[in-house]
Amino acid sequence: DAGVIQSPRHEVTEMGQEVTLRCKPISGHNSLFWYRQTMMRGLELLIYFNNNVPIDDSGMPEDRFSAKMPNASFSTLKIQPSEPRDSAVYFCASSLIGQGVNEQFFGPGTRLTVL
Amino acid sequence: AQTVTQSQPEMSVQEAETVTLSCTYDTSESDYYLFWYKQPPSRQMILVIRQEAYKQQNATENRFSVNFQKAAKSFSLKISDSQLGDAAMYFCAYAGNTDKLIFGTGTRLQVFP
Numbered sequence: 157d158a159g160v161i162q163s164p165r166h167e168v169t170e171m172g173q174e175v176t177l178r179c180k181p182i183s184g185h186n187s188l189f190w191y192r193q194t195m196m197r198g199l200e201l202l203i204y205f206n207n208n209v210p211i212d213d214s215g216m217p218e219d220r221f222s223a224k225m226p227n228a229s230f231s232t233l234k235i236q237p238s239e240p241r242d243s244a245v246y247f248c249a250s251s252l253i254g255q256g257v258n259e260q261f262f263g264p265g266t267r268l269t270v271l
Numbered sequence: 272a273q274t275v276t277q278s279q280p281e282m283s284v285q286e287a288e289t290v291t292l293s294c295t296y297d298t299s300e301s302d303y304y305l306f307w308y309k310q311p312p313s314r315q316m317i318l319v320i321r322q323e324a325y326k327q328q329n330a331t332e333n334r335f336s337v338n339f340q341k342a343a344k345s346f347s348l349k350i351s352d353s354q355l356g357d358a359a360m361y362f363c364a365y366a367g368n369t370d371k372l373i374f375g376t377g378t379r380l381q382v383f384p
Contacts, residue, residue, distance in 0.1 A: 187370055199362065199374045206370065245314060251370070258304055258366040262316035 158182075160263035162248050168269045174236040177266045180229055181250030189260060190223055190233050191247040199247075205231065206253060238270045273298045275365050277375035284353045285383050291338075292348045292378045294363030303367040305339070305346045310377075311359040319361070322346065350380075358382045 161180040169175055181188045189204040203213040205225045213223070220239070225231040235242055245267050249260040274297045284290035296305070307319040322330045322339050329337050334354075338347045350357055363375040 189372075198376050201371055204370060212369075212371065247316065249316070253370050258370060258372070259306070259318060259321060260372055261318070262308075265314045265316075267314075 160248055160250050160261055162246075162263035162266050164266060165264060166267050166269075168271065169238055170271050171239055172237045173270075174234065175238045175242075175268060175270075177233040177246050177248075177268070179231045179233070179248030179263060181231070181248070182261055183229070185250035185252050185261075186228070187251045187253045188225060188231050189249040189251070190231070191249065193245045193247060193265070194243075202233070235268075238268075240270045243268055243270050273300070273365055273367055273373050275363050275373050275375040277363055277378050279378045280376070281379045281381070283381040283383060284350070286353055286355060288353055289349060289351045290353055290380065292350075292361050292363075292380065294346045294348070294375055296344050296346065296363070296365050296373075298344070298365065298367060300367040303365060305337075306364040306366070306372070307335070307337070307346075307348045308362045308364060308374075309357075309359045310362065311356075316362075320348065353382050355382050355384065 163178045187206045190202040192200045202215045203223045208225045223233045245265045247265045249262045251260045276295045303324045305322045309317045309319045320330050320332045320335050329339050334351045336349045360377045360379050362377045365373045
C-alpha cells in the first residue's frame with residue numbers, strides 16, 4: 157500500500173495567489189482529514205469527510221479556505237486568496253471509521269510558504 | 272469538550288536509557304482510544320502505539336509501552352533502550368465518540384549518545 161499521498165510536498169507562492177493542495181487517501185478508507193500544523197497553534201483539524209461528505213468544517217479558519225472530496229480517492233484543499241499567515245504544514249490523513257479503532261494514517265504533508 | 276495535555280515541552284534521554292513522556296486527558300466519555308504519534312524531522316506523523324480504553328492491559332510495541340491509568344486519565348509513554356532514531360516530537364491523541372483526533376501540544380524528545 158502506498159499510504160496517503162499528498163502533493164505538492166512544498167509550495168511557495170505569493171500573497172493573493174490561489175493554492176491547491178491535493179490528497180489521495182489509502183484505498184478502502186472511508187474518512188479523510190485535513191490538518192494544519194504551525195509552531196504557534198500546533199496541529200489543528202480543519203475539516204473531515206466521511207464517505208466523501210463533509211462532516212465537520214468548524215476548523216476551517218475562514219471563507220478563503222475550501223475543501224472538496226469529489227470521490228473516494230481524491231480530495232483538495234484550496235486557499236484563495238492566500239496570505240502569509242497561511243504558511244504552515246498541511247497534512248492529510250485517512251482512516252477506516254466503523255471498524256473499531258479510529259487510527260488515522262497521515263500523509264507526508266505539504267509545506268506551504270506564502271510570501 | 273475533550274482535552275489532551277502534554278506538560279513536558281522537551282525531554283532528553285541518553286542512548287540505551289529509559290524515558291517516560293506524560294499525557295493527561297479530560298473526557299466524560301467511557302469508550303475511547305488513545306494514541307501516541309511520533310513526528311521525526313521528516314515531518315511524517317507515525318503511529319507508535321494505541322490503547323483502547325476498555326482494555327485494562329497496557330499496550331506494548333517492542334521498546335514502547337504505555338502506562339494507562341483510566342481513573343486518573345493518564346496515558347504515559349515509556350521508551351526503553353532509547354535509540355538515536357527515537358529523537359522526534361511525540362504527540363498524545365484522543366479519539367472518542369466522534370471521528371476526530373484531539374492532539375496534545377507535543378513533547379520534543381532529544382536522545383544523546
